Amino acid sequence: MDNKSFDTLAVHGGEERDSHYGALSIPIYPASVFAFSDADDGIAIHNFEKPGYFYGRLGNPTQTALDRCIAELEGGEDALSFASGMAAISAAVLAFASQGDHIVAPESMYSTATNLFRDLRRFGISTSFVDATDAANYRSAAQPNTKIFWIETPSNPLVQITDIAAVAVTAKELGVLTIADNTFATPYNQRPLEMGVHISLHSATKYLGGHSDLSAGVLAGSNDLVDKIRHGPSKLMGGNIAPQVAWLVLRGIKTLALRMERHNSNAASIARTLTSHPKVADVFHPSLESHRNHQIAKSQMRGFGGMLSLDLGTADAAKNFVNNVQLCTFATSLGGVETIVQPSALMTHATLSAEERAAAGIPEGLIRMSVGIENVDDLIDDIQQALEKL
Numbered sequence: 001m002d003n004k005s006f007d008t009l010a011v012h013g014g015e016e017r018d019s020h021y022g023a024l025s026i027p028i029y030p031a032s033v034f035a036f037s038d039a040d041d042g043i044a045i046h047n048f049e050k051p052g053y054f055y056g057r058l059g060n061p062t063q064t065a066l067d068r069c070i071a072e073l074e075g076g077e078d079a080l081s082f083a084s085g086m087a088a089i090s091a092a093v094l095a096f097a098s099q100g101d102h103i104v105a106p107e108s109m110y111s112t113a114t115n116l117f118r119d120l121r122r123f124g125i126s127t128s129f130v131d132a133t134d135a136a137n138y139r140s141a142a143q144p145n146t147k148i149f150w151i152e153t154p155s156n157p158l159v160q161i162t163d164i165a166a167v168a169v170t171a172k173e174l175g176v177l178t179i180a181d182n183t184f185a186t187p188y189n190q191r192p193l194e195m196g197v198h199i200s201l202h203s204a205t206k207y208l209g210g211h212s213d214l215s216a217g218v219l220a221g222s223n224d225l226v227d228k229i230r231h232g233p234s235k236l237m238g239g240n241i242a243p244q245v246a247w248l249v250l251r252g253i254k255t256l257a258l259r260m261e262r263h264n265s266n267a268a269s270i271a272r273t274l275t276s277h278p279k280v281a282d283v284f285h286p287s288l289e290s291h292r293n294h295q296i297a298k299s300q301m302r303g304f305g306g307m308l309s310l311d312l313g314t315a316d317a318a319k320n321f322v323n324n325v326q327l328c329t330f331a332t333s334l335g336g337v338e339t340i341v342q343p344s345a346l347m348t349h350a351t352l353s354a355e356e357r358a359a360a361g362i363p364e365g366l367i368r369m370s371v372g373i374e375n376v377d378d379l380i381d382d383i384q385q386a387l388e389k390l
């Protein structure tokens with residue numbers, strides 16, 4: 001289905017009805033063991049010389065359907081699904097970085113990824129954290145032992161934008177692998193592989209699942225790179241997705257294009273409305289012309305995404321805001337159909353010290369908002385009544 005548009009792929013991606021009695025919804029294969037019908041066949045499947053299934057940790061037909069769907073949506077040759085976004089992230093990093101290697105990563109990004117990179121020092125893998133809003137910083141931080149340029153754009157929680165193509169060009173010149181966390185954008189808004197990135201990955205817990213009811217991760221890339229992850233960390237450390245969850249992700253993806261259209265437009269309207277609000281010190285959303293890398297976002301994204309953040313000035317104001325909202329939900333995840341708000345400095349990014357948060361540009365009064373698909377006027381009313389009480 002190479003020439004189909006994204007919305008069509010989202011509905012039909014990974015489809016293979018013939019081997020499933022024509023079922024429109026891919027069956028869930030809960031089997032952890034698959035029997036062989038013949039000695040030569042079984043040995044060939046077990047030794048990866050022939051396609052097939054034999055053990056749950058190494059895949060099942062439901063996972064394959066999701067893997068194929070993700071490969072099609074991201075424009076990769078192959079894909080692999082995991083039990084969480086962090087499982088996908090650690091598998092990707094550990095497949096390509098070894099003792100003595102070096103990584104360049106954004107100083108402002110999802111805090112658990114930051115903490116993982118820090119923890120990798122224990123295994124002799126070092127990371128330089130840079131201001132990723134200027135692609136030139138990747139080149140400046142590169143060392144002879146640099147193996148990975150890590151990109152997260154838009155970033156969590158500040159929705160900072162990295163120039164993907166510029167980083168990919170530098171990486172190619174230096175022989176470095178580029179990995180992009182595409183969670184905030186989704187493949188609907190942004191396709192990093194088409195911009196020269198080697199691996200694009202996601203927390204599928206967020207927009208791909210889309211309904212705050214599952215935990216999963218996916219990655220996509222070329223056959224040889226994905227194979228290296230499949231036969232490396234995915235197989236050796238475990239952590240592949242459960243078939244029941246793979247099915248849920250596939251179901252979520254069918255409406256991804258529709259949902260993202262609404263997430264994009266709702267977030268842009270809310271961002272525009274709040275820029276002039278007296279209680280809001282700053283609004284961060286790539287749709288705003290005031291956003292530092294608005295032009296880059298415009299050139300590399302189809303839509304600006306459903307994530308935005310607000311600086312309310314103080315930690316107390318951020319706490320009061322989440323207490324005051326009535327329609328918006330105070331919770332910690334993102335990417336679901338419902339609008340979720342959280343005071344990032346006090347929660348997801350509380351694992352960083354105050355100095356580290358300051359270096360990452362995360363104000364103490366920051367509210368991260370995952371704008372859902374509710375009616376935008378209802379959302380604006382709720383946000384305004386919560387702000388008025390501050």
Ligand SMILES: Cc1ncc(COP(=O)(O)O)c(C=O)c1O
Nearest residue numbers: 084085086110156183203205216
């Ligand atoms: C940008 C980003 N990447 C990765 C992850 C990790 O995903 P998971 O929670 O599914 O392990 C998150 C989680 O919030 C995230 O926001």
